[in-house]
Amino acid sequence: MTPLPCSTPEAEGISSAAILDFVTAAEEQLESLHSLMVIRHGRVVAEGWWYPFAAQHPHLMFSVSKSFTSTAVGLAIDEGRLTLDGLVIDLLPDDLPAQIDAHLAALTVRHLLTMTTGHATDTVSLADDAPGDNWARAILAQPLEFAPGSHYVYNSGASYLLSAILHRLTGERLFDYLAPRLFEPLGIVGATWESCPRGIDAGGWGLSLTTEQLATFGQLLLQRGEWNGTQLVPAEWIDEATSLQVDTSGTEHDVDGRQGYGYQFWLNRPTGYRADGAFGQFCLVLPETDAVIVLTSALATAQRALDLVWEHLLPAFTDRPLPEVSTDLAVTLASLALPTVIGEPTSPTAARVAGIRFDFDDPEMTAATFEPGLLTIIRGGVSTLLDFGHGEWVASDDVMVRASGAWVSPGTLVVRAHDVGTPFSRTFTLEFGDDALTLDIAQNVAFGDLPRTRLASR
Numbered sequence: 472m473t474p475l476p477c478s479t480p481e482a483e484g485i486s487s488a489a490i491l492d493f494v495t496a497a498e499e500q501l502e503s504l505h506s507l508m509v510i511r512h513g514r515v516v517a518e519g520w521w522y523p524f525a526a527q528h529p530h531l532m533f534s535v536s537k538s539f540t541s542t543a544v545g546l547a548i549d550e551g552r553l554t555l556d557g558l559v560i561d562l563l564p565d566d567l568p569a570q571i572d573a574h575l576a577a578l579t580v581r582h583l584l585t586m587t588t589g590h591a592t593d594t595v596s597l598a599d600d601a602p603g604d605n606w607a608r609a610i611l612a613q614p615l616e617f618a619p620g621s622h623y624v625y626n627s628g629a630s631y632l633l634s635a636i637l638h639r640l641t642g643e644r645l646f647d648y649l650a651p652r653l654f655e656p657l658g659i660v661g662a663t664w665e666s667c668p669r670g671i672d673a674g675g676w677g678l679s680l681t682t683e684q685l686a687t688f689g690q691l692l693l694q695r696g697e698w699n700g701t702q703l704v705p706a707e708w709i710d711e712a713t714s715l716q717v718d719t720s721g722t723e724h725d726v727d728g729r730q731g732y733g734y735q736f737w738l739n740r741p742t743g744y745r746a747d748g749a750f751g752q753f754c755l756v757l758p759e760t761d762a763v764i765v766l767t768s769a770l771a772t773a774q775r776a777l778d779l780v781w782e783h784l785l786p787a788f789t790d791r792p793l794p795e796v797s798t799d800l801a802v803t804l805a806s807l808a809l810p811t812v813i814g815e816p817t818s819p820t821a822a823r824v825a826g827i828r829f830d831f832d833d834p835e836m837t838a839a840t841f842e843p844g845l846l847t848i849i850r851g852g853v854s855t856l857l858d859f860g861h862g863e864w865v866a867s868d869d870v871m872v873r874a875s876g877a878w879v880s881p882g883t884l885v886v887r888a889h890d891v892g893t894p895f896s897r898t899f900t901l902e903f904g905d906d907a908l909t910l911d912i913a914q915n916v917a918f919g920d921l922p923r924t925r926l927a928s929r
Contacts, residue, residue, distance in 0.1 A: 475687060476514045480800070481793040483511035487800040489787030490517045494803060496779050503769040503809060503915065504751075504776070505530065505894070506682040509784065510690055510763040519804035520682070523864035523873035524891050529661060529679040530767045531893045533748030536664070536678035537630045539688070541584060541735035543637055543649050545708030552640045555581040559611070562636045566607035574615035580636070582619040583629040584734040585717045589615035594628030595675065604668035607635045623717045623732070625724075627675035630735065631667070634674025645672040656703055657691060659684045676748075679892060682765055689746070689754040689763035712736055713744040713756070725774035741781050750894040750916045751776050760788040769894035769916050809864075812885050814877030816861040817843065820903050821878070829908035829928035836926060839901070839910055846876070846886050846899060857899075859886045 480487045490509065497504050505524040509517040520526055547553055553562065559578040560567055568575075574589050582588050590613060597609040610628040634645045641648045646664040654662060662684060665677030680688075691697075692713070696704030712734035720729045728747075731738040737747045743757035751768025753776065764784060766776055821843060828849075830838045838849040844865070846857040858867045859874035866873055867888075876886035886899040900911040912924040 474515075475510060475683065475690065478511070478514035478516055479795060480509075480511075480516040481795045483514055483516050484789040484792055485509070485511055485516055486787045486789075486793060487517075487796060487798040489783055491798055491800045491803060493779055493783035494519070494800075494807070496783060497776070500779065501751075501768070501770060501776055503894075503896075505767040505769065506765070507804075508682050508686045508763075508765040510686055510765075511788065512761050513690060513694075515683075515686070517800065517804060518682070519807045522808040523889055524767070524809075526681065526683065528871070528891045529663065529681050529684075530752070530891075532678050532680055532685065532746075532752045532767075533676050533750065534627065534630075535680075535685065535746040535748035535752050535754060536674065536676050537627075537735035538746035538754070539649065539653075539678060540630050540633050540637075540645065540674045541712050541733075542653065542704055542708075543645055544580065544584065544633055544734070545704060545712060546649075546652055547637055547640065549705050549708065553580060553636065555579065555584070559583070559632065559636070563607055563611065563632065563639065566605060566611055566635070568608075568612040572615070574618055575611065578615065578619045580633070583633050583636075584712075585620075585623070586626050586629055586732060587620050587623050587717060588626055588629050589617040589619045589622060590624055590626055590628075591616045591622075592624060593626045595626070595631070597628060598631070598667065606631055606667045606669075606671070623719060623722070625722075630675030631671075631673055634672050638671045644670065645674060653688075653691075653703060656698055656701065657684075657687045659687065682767055685746075685754050685767075686763055686765045689756050689765060692754075692756045693758060693761070693763055713738075725772070727774060727777050740777075741785060747773075749773075749918070752894075753777070755780065757785070757788075760785070762788055767894075769896065771916055809889070811860075811862050811864065811875035812877040812879070812887050814879040814885065816877065818878040818881050818884075820882050821884075824903050824908075829910075831910070831926040832929055833926055836910075836924065839908065839928075841884065841901065844876075846874075846901075857886065857888055859888070864889070 506520045557580045594610045594613050598606040663679045664672045666672045695706035696709050713736045715731040717732040719732050727740045730740050736744050738744050742759045746754040751770035751773035753766045755764040828840050840847045848855045858865045859876035864873035864875050871892045874888040879885050882903045884901040889896040896915045898913045902909040908928045910926045914922045
């Protein structure tokens with residue numbers, strides 16, 4: 472893609488010191504930021520990636536995907552393919568339950584966009600149990616306990632239904648529908664979108680983009696759908712989709728989640744709106760300051776990242792250029808890195824246990840072996856090799872995985888591995904006894920309880 476033009480913070484009316492303060496606060500207070508990009512007046516004034524994350528790596532965006540689905544709905548409405556008041560029972564006639572009650576009969580595209588379907592809980596979990604791999608049928612069979620339009624509940628299943636509707640109307644994947652209308656004009660290449668077993672894109676999740684690709688989408692939104700002199704998305708749709716459609720003040724969302732919801736977009740507490748994905752994937756669009764801020768992260772509590780943006784970055788936008796000053800911002804942004812595992816590069820235990828296969832009585836994880844700089848996990852006879860460095864992040868056979876390791880005590884090795892295409896990392900703690908190994912595997916973030924495995928060799 473053609474990179475967004477660059478400028479200096481001061482030339483665009485932002486203090487470099489304020490951006491540096493944000494980065495410092497983020498490193499002190501947040502578990503793991505992966506990238507930051509600040510755009511002002513259409514120009515990138517700050518960008519950085521915490522190594523091993525890098526500019527070229529697409530990152531899983533989770534519910535940021537919903538905002539792209541909303542944009543596709545707006546395009547389809549503009550093309551006359553459907554309307555906001557179109558009935559779901561007419562748009563997905565092959566996926567309906569045998570009995571259609573009054574609530575389901577009244578369900579519309581608008582209700583799907585605003586998460587006011589009438590469901591009592593999110594229906595996304597039904598996808599895993601869908602009979603015949605038909606996610607839409609499983610979701611539509613779920614009772615609507617409330618009249619559509621009367622009750623808000625965050626519902627990724629509703630976003631999937633929007634994707635299924637577009638798939639049926641256009642005869643192609645949501646991703647393919649957006650390609651000539653959005654991705655190609657914006658220069659977005661290499662993006663991917665997860666799909667269901669029937670080949671329908673997930674809609675509410677599963678889109679992977681680079682930081683700059685997401686920033687470009689944010690800039691398009693800021694420009695109300697205009698790009699290089701062409702109106703890619705109707706301005707009226709962007710205005711409507713990013714305006715208050717649903718009151719979320721009484722929900723259990725974090726504070727920025729209680730400011731209201733549009734059509735698959737969130738309203739920000741101080742100003743503007745955002746595309747928002749789990750664990751801190753954010754595209755913040757701030758029309759009042761003519762700015763876009765993008766973050767990718769691995770945060771258990773993503774609200775903390777927004778708080779730092781409002782505290783450090785938002786007040787830094789001024790309405791005129793500032794005098795150029797000398798700061799450490801450029802050097803800091805170029806040298807960002809996640810901390811490696813702290814400890815010794817080796818231990819007397821390393822030579823004693825190297826090459827020994829430790830077997831576990833576990834059907835999912837059958838064995839593990841250690842060599843200097845290499846951990847091998849064996850599952851059902853299939854070996855996964857995890858190379859790791861000391862004081863550095865090393866790539867494995869899976870080039871999207873980077874790992875670091877150290878001996879934190881004479882008998883304990885810790886290896887941390889980041890999947891740089893996702894927020895997820897796993898920490899392997901190997902405690903070697905005289906003739907045994909205890910292996911503990913912990914994941915950093917998750918929906919619900921954090922996955923953790925603890926095994927003792929036999």
